[in-house]
Amino acid sequence: MTYDSTSVIKKLILLFLVFAGLYFAKEFLIPFSIGTLLATLFLPFCKWMEGKKIHRGVAAFICLIVLLFVIAGITSLIGWQVSEITNDFDIIKQKSIETATRIQQYIYNHVGISLKKQGELLSKEQSFLPLILQGVAAPLPSIFTDFVLILIYILFLLYYRGHIKQFLLKLSSNEQENDMEKMIYNVADVSQQYLLGLSKMIVCLWIMYGIGFSIVGVKNALFFAFLCGLLEIVPFIGNITGTTITILVALVQGASLQMLIGIAGTYGAIQFIQGWVLEPLIVGSQVKINSLFTIIALVIGGIVWGLSGVFLAIPLMAMFKIVCDHIEPLKSYGFLIGEVQKKKEDSDFIKKLSGWYKQHK
Numbered sequence: 001m002t003y004d005s006t007s008v009i010k011k012l013i014l015l016f017l018v019f020a021g022l023y024f025a026k027e028f029l030i031p032f033s034i035g036t037l038l039a040t041l042f043l044p045f046c047k048w049m050e051g052k053k054i055h056r057g058v059a060a061f062i063c064l065i066v067l068l069f070v071i072a073g074i075t076s077l078i079g080w081q082v083s084e085i086t087n088d089f090d091i092i093k094q095k096s097i098e099t100a101t102r103i104q105q106y107i108y109n110h111v112g113i114s115l116k117k118q119g120e121l122l123s124k125e126q127s128f129l130p131l132i133l134q135g136v137a138a139p140l141p142s143i144f145t146d147f148v149l150i151l152i153y154i155l156f157l158l159y160y161r162g163h164i165k166q167f168l169l170k171l172s173s174n175e176q177e178n179d180m181e182k183m184i185y186n187v188a189d190v191s192q193q194y195l196l197g198l199s200k201m202i203v204c205l206w207i208m209y210g211i212g213f214s215i216v217g218v219k220n221a222l223f224f225a226f227l228c229g230l231l232e233i234v235p236f237i238g239n240i241t242g243t244t245i246t247i248l249v250a251l252v253q254g255a256s257l258q259m260l261i262g263i264a265g266t267y268g269a270i271q272f273i274q275g276w277v278l279e280p281l282i283v284g285s286q287v288k289i290n291s292l293f294t295i296i297a298l299v300i301g302g303i304v305w306g307l308s309g310v311f312l313a314i315p316l317m318a319m320f321k322i323v324c325d326h327i328e329p330l331k332s333y334g335f336l337i338g339e340v341q342k343k344k345e346d347s348d349f350i351k352k353l354s355g356w357y358k359q360h361k
Contacts (some may be wrong), residue, residue: 001148006164008211010216019300019304022304022305023304023305024105026305029305030146030305030308030309030312031146031149031150031153032149032153033312033316034150034153034308034311034312035149035151035152035153035154035157036153036157036191037195037312038150038195039153039154039157039158039161039192039313040188040191040192040195041156041191041192041195041196042063042066042067042158043158043161043188043192044192045063045066046059046063046158047065049062056158056159057159059158060154060156060158060159061155061157063154063158064151064154065153067151067154068151068162071124072178074230077226078226081220081222081223081226082223084229108255119173119234165181165184168180168184169181169184179326180326182326183322183323183326185324186322186326187319190315190318190319190322190349191315191318191319194314195317197282198232198233200282201232201260201279201282202229202230202232202233202272202276203229203280204274205225205228205229205232205239205270205274206225206226206229207225207226208270208273209224209225209228209229209266209270210222210225210226212225212269212270213225213246213263213264213266215262215266216247216259216262216263216266217259217262218250218259218263219250219253224242224245224246224249227242228242228243228246229242230242233311234307234310234311235294235298235310235313235314236295236298239267239271239274240267243263243264243266243267246263247260247263247264250263266318288318288321288339289314289317289318289321289337289338289339290337290338290339290340293317293336293337294314294317297313297314297316297317298310298313298314300313301313301316310345317337320337321334321338322334324337
C-alpha cells in the first residue's frame with residue numbers, strides 16, 4: 001500500500017481552512033445556525049398551519065410570535081424566582097459575611113496569613129470589579145443584534161424553505177436527486193428531533209431536581225431545579241454547573257453537611273437516570289454520535305464559537321454525519337462518528353423502554 005503524503009497534506013490544509021473560516025465568520029454563522037435549528041423546530045407547526053389554508057408568510061410569523069411568548073414566559077419565571085431570592089437578600093448578606101469571616105479565620109489559623117493582609121488582598125481584587133462589570137455589559141448590544149438576526153432568519157427560512165430546497169436539488173444530477181432529497185429531509189429531521197428531545201429532557205430534569213431539592217430541604221428549590229434543568233442546553237457542563245451553584249448558595253445560607261450531601265446525591269441519582277433511561281429514550285435514538293466524538297465536538301465548538309458553539313456542536317455534528325452517510329467518499333467518516341454497536345443486552349433493554357415510552361406518551 002502506497003502512502004500519498006501530498007493527499008494527506010492537502011486534507012490537513014483543507015481542514016485548517018475550514019476551521020479558520022468557521023472562526024472568522026462566526027459573527028454571521030452563529031446566529032444563522034441557531035436560526036436554522038429553531039426554524040426546523042417550528043417546521044411541523046408551520047406545515048400544519050399551511051395545511052389549514054393559512055398563508056405561508058402568516059404561518060411563519062405566527063411561529064415567530066409563539067417563540068417570543070415562550071422566551072418571555074421563561075424570562076418571567078426566572079425573574080419571579082430571582083425576586084423571591086432577593087427578598088432574602090439581607091439574610092444572605094449576613095450569612096455571606098459570617099461564612100467569609102470563618103474562611104478568613106481558617107486561613108489565618110492554618111496558613112498564617114493575617115486578617116489585615118487578607119483584607120488588603122481582597123481590596124485589590126475588588127478593584128477589578130468595575131472591569132468585570134464592564135466586560136459583562138460590553139457584549140449586550142451584540143447579543144441584542146444577534147437575537148434580532150436569529151428572529152429574521154427563522155422567519156425567512158420558514159418562508160423560503162421550498163425555494164432553498166429546490167436550489168439544493170438543482171445542485172445534484174437527476175440520478176442523485178432522490179438521495180439529495182432524502183439527505184435534506186434527514187438533516188432537517190435530526191435537528192428538529194434533537195431540539196424536541198432536549199426540550200423534553202429539560203422538563204424531566206425540572207421535575208426530578210424539583211422533587212429532589214424539595215425533599216433535601218433546599219430553599220428556593222424550584223428556582224435551582226429550573227436553573228439546573230435549563231443549563232442542560234450546555235451538555236455535560238450545564239448540570240454540574242447548576243448543582244455547584246446550588247451547593248454554594250446553600251452553603252452561604254447556612255446549610256448543614258447533610259443537606260449538601262443530599263444535593264450532591266440528588267445530582268448523582270438524576271445523572272444516572274438521565275444517562276441510562278432518559279437519553280436512550282428521548283435523545284439517544286435521534287442523535288447517533290458516539291461519546292468520543294460528542295466530547296470532541298463540544299471542545300471544538302467551544303474553541304471556535306464559545307458557548308454558542310457548545311450548544312450547536314451536537315446537532316451540527318449529527319447533520320455532518322448524515323451528509324457523510326449520503327456521500328460515498330465520506331461514508332467512512334460517518335462510520336467513525338456514529339455509535340458503536342451496542343451489546344445485545346443493552347439494546348434489548350433500550351428497545352423495551354422505547355416500546356413502553358411510545359405506548360404511553
